[in-house]
Amino acid sequence: MEKKIAVYICTGCGIGDALDVDALSNVALKEYKADICKTDAFLCGKDGVAVIKNDIENEGVNTVVVAGCSSRVNADVFNFGPNVIVERANLREQVIWCHPADDEDTQMLAEDYIRMALVKQKNMNLPEPYQVENLSKTIMVVGGGFTGLTAALESAKAGYRTVLVEKEDKLGGYVGKMYKQVPLKPPFTDLEENCIPGLVKAVEEAGVKVYTSATIAKTAGGPGMFDVTINQNGGTVEERVGAIVLATGARPYDASKLAHLGFGQYENVITQSAFEEMVAAGNMEAGKVAFIQCAGSRDQEHLPYCSAACCVESIKQALYVKEKNPEANVYVYYKDIRSNGQYEHFYKKAQQAGVIFIKGDVTAITESDGQLAIEADDKTMGTTSEADEFDLVVLANGMVPTAAFGEMIEEEAEEEAAAAADEPKVVGPTIIKSNMLNLEYRQGPELPELKYGFPDSHYICFPYETRRTGIYAAGVVRAPMDMLSAMEDAAGAALKAVQCVEATAKGEAVHPRSGDMSFPEFNMNRCTQCKRCTEECPFGAINEDEKANPLPNPTRCRRCGTCMGACPERIISFKNYSVPMIGNMVKAIEVPEELDEKPRILVFACENDAMPALDMAGINRLQYNPWVRIIPVRCLGSLNLVWINDAMAKGFDGVLLMGCKHGDDYQCHFMKGSELAEIRLSKISETLNRLGLESERVRATTVNIMDYDKIPAMLDEFAEELEELGPNPMKDFQ
Template identity: 45%
Template structure:
């Protein structure tokens, strides 16, 4: 490399660092071991004076790498950001003095700890490169594609327009309004939450139709989507077959839900009895009669209406829904009020197992229903049968604990919703045995035959991945709306059960995300969690073996393949987690400022005492999103841990290369602790699959250990949440105990 590396190392002695550590010694280390060209101590480095000193030195000494030794890299982030100069932070405050006791007997190991962090930071800085701007930014299109013209789509389009962004709504049916357009009235969304209110969907449709920023495509679908945020190209195909390609900056998928099919509910005689209907059928009747509800068979008046909650829902029966659809209880209260509005003497009985009224109307609406004389009965309905003109509802009253029955003129089933997600790209095909019969495997998700919604031309499938129960995965715990395909957002009941008001909020939120991704990709910056990161993955083509592991393992489907099987990184789709880097068996993928080498150098540049010194070394690879802050917070609480631990933050545990583990063991580390986020269905991993990938890869590391004739306990992988401030240091302590038990690593030299 042509460029001469000039590292400036700045050691802060504020916050008590100066009293606890010998900064002269650290300066020597930085110059001698860290090969820093310029070393300085400062009493208060984050002050204006301190930062000015650094800036002046950058100019006068032509420094092009910086090491800041002081607080954690999570503190004073903006203060120590220098115009495209790779900067490494040696964490000698949270990482050293705050986790070690202040006494004579531990002062030696504490100083050694700090010295190591200086060495490691200098090594990291030396191997980091300057981030060159991405070449990918072409002409950015700022239009938003909205798939679905229901309440969510309309809200999203109107909100986008208010923010000055153009959008196109693609609606499969011939009219806008979706499910809400069929409703007579909605659950109240304004105080005092005691009456059903107008849906106002007509106003919303009119506003959207009149808005010049909104283009509406009816009877249309998205037949092909390719590209990346800022440069999506989508084919919008009309029912007639006419198709045209349009450019978009971001996509919102809000294609809602389908009603659960009540035909399979034989126990409630839905198929055979005319007067057994679903909630949405009742809405249509009420809408048609402008509030007057006629008996579906036309014979006589309705005197008693029974509502059966959780019909085919929250059930473990086959083909039933296992989850709660969230809106049905409030809907039944609302519909019972339709009857009370018509005639207060009509008996309305709601049979529920657990009454759940989420949302703003919530308890107020429930109470209003009780005041109007709706009878609520905690009951388990066993069957509904026809008895001449009457229906007979047999049930068990769960409060009075008795089997009983009542007659009714109308039975309304609360059947719930099924998300209109596209086929899950990660579903495993059904396995057939020799006779062509399906092999039952509850672990394997059944592949669905639903039509694709987005028709993505991605390496990893045509649609957004699911989480469970067929809902489109959106990062529910940290970043709602954020799916596993950057620039494509999910809003409304397609991502989780919700009511109208929640759907509108959701659509608004998704538009905000869409706008932010457009603006970020315009500047070549990452979307969160690494917001604003300008680095992006690069690969050395000569070394690539076309194994396709990176294209398969990328949690965001960001990487496509060319015809020869080489990866094509779509930078705007990339979230910079580095999972591809960890996946690459030949280590050719790297970021300018984060690579296999930057971490490897940190591992190797730690001073390794020989076997008889009785000073083991424990390498900790901690996820920078959760585990590292947990350790920082533990330090703020002065929770002590072993002086033999050396902590290296990683972008995601998924970016961990197996070579780091083998190299660390080969160079004498006695134990390795890896801390990633919670994985599985209720994952907390910021990159969704990163932690899971790491766990999977590290499960195989046992073989490596065996070949080195080392004990498998020396490597531990843990799930650590950001709140685990007691557990995280304890895990390090546990490893120290393990090392004590199994002895020192024989590979020290």
Template identity: 50%
Template sequence: MEDKIGVFICTGYGIADALDVDALCKVATDEFNVPFCKTVESCEGPGLKSINEDIASEGLNKVVIAGISPRRYPDHAFPEQVMVEPVGLREQVVWCLPAAEEDTQMVAEDYLRMYLTRVKKRQPLEPFQPEETIDKSLLVVGGGIAGLTAAVEAAKAGYEVKLVEKTAVLGGWLAKQHKSIPTRPPYRDLEDTGIDELIAEVDANPKIKVYTSATTGEILGAPGLFDVTLKSAGNGKPEGEVVDQFRIGAIVQATGWRPADPREDLPYGKLDNVIRNVELEEMVKSQGRITRPSDGKEAKSVAFIQCGGCTNKEHHSYCSSICCLTSLKQALYVREQDENSKAYIFYEFMRTPGKYENFYRRAQEDDGIFLTRGDVTEVKPNDNGGLSVTARDTMLGEEIQVNVDLVVLAAGMIPNAADGEAIRALEDAKVTMVEGDSEAKKKDAAETLERLKQHDGTQILNLGYRQGPDLPSLEYGFPDSHFICFPYESRRTGIYPTGAARQPTDGMGSRADATGAALKAIQCVEMTARGEAVHPRAGDKSYPDFFMQRCTKCKRCTEECPFGVLNEDKEGTPLLRATRCRRCGVCMGACPERIVSFKDYSVDIVGSMIKAVNVPDEFEEKPRILVIACENDAFPALDLLGQHRLQSSPWIRTVPVRCLGSVNFVWITEAMSAGYDGVILIGCKYGDDYQCHFVKGSELASVREKNVREKLEQMAMDTERVELHQLQIDEYHKLPGIFEKFAELIDEIGMNPFKGM
């Protein structure tokens, strides 16, 4: 379709007072030969309505509105098929630069040039539709409380579910419990676990197909198109035999948890009467009584040691959330057994958040339950065939000792989630050990094998992903990626970890968690079917296109994609799995051959925008600084700068990018060639507390920045001309300082020597 470009320039909001609007119009009509350019009083409300009328009557399909920030418009403010580029003249020019000055006018004109360039280069979006139909059924891995809940809730919403459980029975840990901690007001009494009812509900639901004694032998493909091979986990059938093969759309990983080993200075495994909370639970469930394993005598007194004990702080680097509640519950078991039995709980902090405080009070009220903060220093056998437990720093102000029949250690929860990246590294190292061409490489590989040995054979999902067979994990092996605002986010699109597999949680928390995870899986298949991206660019209909003829198989894209979108064939050719894609453009930034493009976002589009700026020659002493700003945080911060009427710099020209990880360094070298005096990259915080919505985009940019500096050196330019800043969205007040300092730097080191060449 032929482009019909229209430009609307707002005169309201003080724009006409600060800028020469006619000159702006001339940029459009004379420089860019735009046939339609109109000034409007306002570009909201009635003003917007009239713009839309003009778009319709003129048949415009590409529009630039120079007025208020794009962040003020909902997508549906314009007809869907029209490509609109709002330019925030108000926020980023008029509100933060002196009015009616030549330099300010130059900024506005440059922005008009940049966005006219951009809109000209844009192509209409066609949502990604694979040849095969998107499958909307779900796979739930794990048949514990979380998995069962996810399956039931998804089925109730009308979705087909396949549920896989590796053991022979459903129910997981909860099925091994005698009673459950309270789940409803007044949160005082022990409850039946309710797991049998839930299993019955799963069994009775025709939309749920259950596979027990099975594991996911292989999961190939991508959201909407996952091909799953289930393999036998033994239990009667030959292990590894293919049980079934089918296609599903999204995955809920509810693989649960395993108990941690207790801390080493307590004699677990050395003394029979020292057991873990999980073992006590199974004992009560199976035999209905609490006895001493050593002689089968009824346990009249039991000591519970929280945090597996707490003198060794490193032991519990995270808190397992439910051990306090579990011990309170088990203390009540002890008390149910005999009216004169005694239960002691030694804790560091009693953690019964929210309304669980009622349960704590309930346990305290019991005459035979004794609680104190205290560090257990010793557990040793006593003369009566029992154990004596010594604790210091107690609330009694002294070291105390109790004699008990049984000691129960509150062992923590470890998520059953394998670290896909570690496994991948391990597998690579194994290959290197065999095929490595140098001793140094083999030595590195051996070190890797040693360092990661605990990951060997821990595969759970067995994903057919180039970056590893499971989700990548963060600290402590939790596989989520944005646990504050967007708790279900993981780094594998369409795979949602939930329940204790994601982080330690109680049964009630697991149920809510699994219900939410089911929604996310459903949402993923629906959005994928519509050809839309999922969070955080939810609804984005663009997707990357690879111009394969020029691919050099350098593997950068496959390695750097935060979401493991790209597989590769034996030669290393990237194989796009588009429905895994989050549209951040990191691949585009990574590619040295610049073969990755989106229809509305490409190396060419952004590069052309950068080059559309009029760079004055060095004698005018008007430096030009390119600011490449992450559109999630830095670009809104620039808006806020204007909103707060702080002074920006007339030398900067900003291009927003989807993520700093999508910055292709050719833009920087091109900018330098075009005469810019420097480049400032502004992205999100990275590191442990990263804020990047694409997890590691800004971190990748920081790595690439080093390469850019090398490139600058090759060009015989000062490496200081490129700076990278981490900026939080609310740190807009830091921007003027950054710009000012950079301008001073340029002043010091001089203008770009390539200017005008």
């Protein structure tokens, strides 16, 4: 489109007092030939916004640069509709609030941010939303247990057609087999009748389409256009759905691995699930029962994590015993009782009922004449406790998500070492990857798993999403949790699925770039079929054809730009974010000559954690080095190495990549962006050294949003190191 550019400079919040606003206007009008440049003391106020709207309506302005506060502030105020390009220049948080007023360096910094904003919007075009043909807003829930039924009911109540797929011949799952359940409502002290019959009835009355004895043979497509093939009773059914909630639950940890606690040795050492079945069948006859917590959980030899529900379930089962026989002796051996939130009331109810809780590690279980004896290290008393004549010992053996299980088949398994040594083949079970969704993704048929097999994504900011857009995990398949948490989880995942189909219908991205209508475009004429974009995409948004050409799936895309950063030929771009755009922003920054002794440091900062942290540094008036120029990027994964080349050629003395933390406790909103950036950066060091540029001039660091107080020292330390290296030798050759 032909652009008419207007720049609006806010002089409020101290900006007009700290900067030469006329000089900023000259940058816009004379240096970059903006059509209009106006100032206002309260630009985000009613009158200030009215000035901009008037120019849009009456002067034909369609491209707006707002120079004032951070783009993270007043986004709704400065939204002038889908036909107006808006770019923000941060003069407040990242200029006047963290640098001295009426200072030459501060003024130069502000002018550079005006330049960058103008160059960026000149390279921007209005996004054209991707519209799905034959769009579906149906929500499919996989798993018909407590969580799945709740998710299906919630999405149906929200007015969306809902499909429920359950592999068993009836609904209910593990909870459906329970004698009674933990309380789900105040006062959180009393056992409740099993809710599954009522939940199943509610689901049926809500009009949910239910497939039982059914499995998913294939899931193709993406949000708004998932084509799902369901196998049922020897036949197949096709469903087009908009989003999927995975609620397939968990399985008990394999108790055969707990021989040290007597399982498999003594008949009366059983698991929680076996005890539940026993009570439901009316076969529980015991005068003295012990419950052993963390049987396999919180144990580096078994499950390193807490299984979350075990303590509350054991309290419930202990109350079963007391309910049947108030005089029965009931012991609970525990590491820590984790009855979170309202379940503290439930824990106290068990204490009042006479259940004895012993904090200690069980060291031995023996049997004599059919009676079990337990020896434990009593942590409270600091002694060894011994108790005998138990009729029954119940192991709280923890949970493993179904996503971590494969389908067990007996086949010949031959290790390479055995074959090399000409040893006999070993026949045993081989684990085939779990087959719950059978996705037709180049990256694999199932959801990527985290450390312990849970298919979660960003566990802090996006607790329901997985690494496959439009597929949301809920309940104990996502993380260990009790029933109350699973009920809330089901509702949350259902609402996220609804949010996804509505965003997809408008051509918008889902989290974290909610509302973004751009999507990657590929110039296939220059594609070399290197496959880096398909391999590095964190979300499986790009498949390949038989010739290794990328096949983008726009509705799967979360607009992180990782593919753009990966492409060595730079054939991938967005309407409002591209390699040339950022490169031109780098080139627009004024780099003084060496004799001026004003070094320049370029920071590529992730918009998810680094940019908010930098803003918070400004909000807290923390001063940092005025040599720094910051360019926000969607994710460090979108970093294309040509930008570093541009910066070095321009004469920047150093480049700092500021991204999210990665590793086991990663914070990256796009899963692995900062990690990919560091890998790419390692490949450029040799090139820099070959050009006579020290590789130390380019560095990557990680921050989270709460590291704002560390940022000044981080930047100052980098500046000091660059001073020791001396000026960039290419500075005067730009």
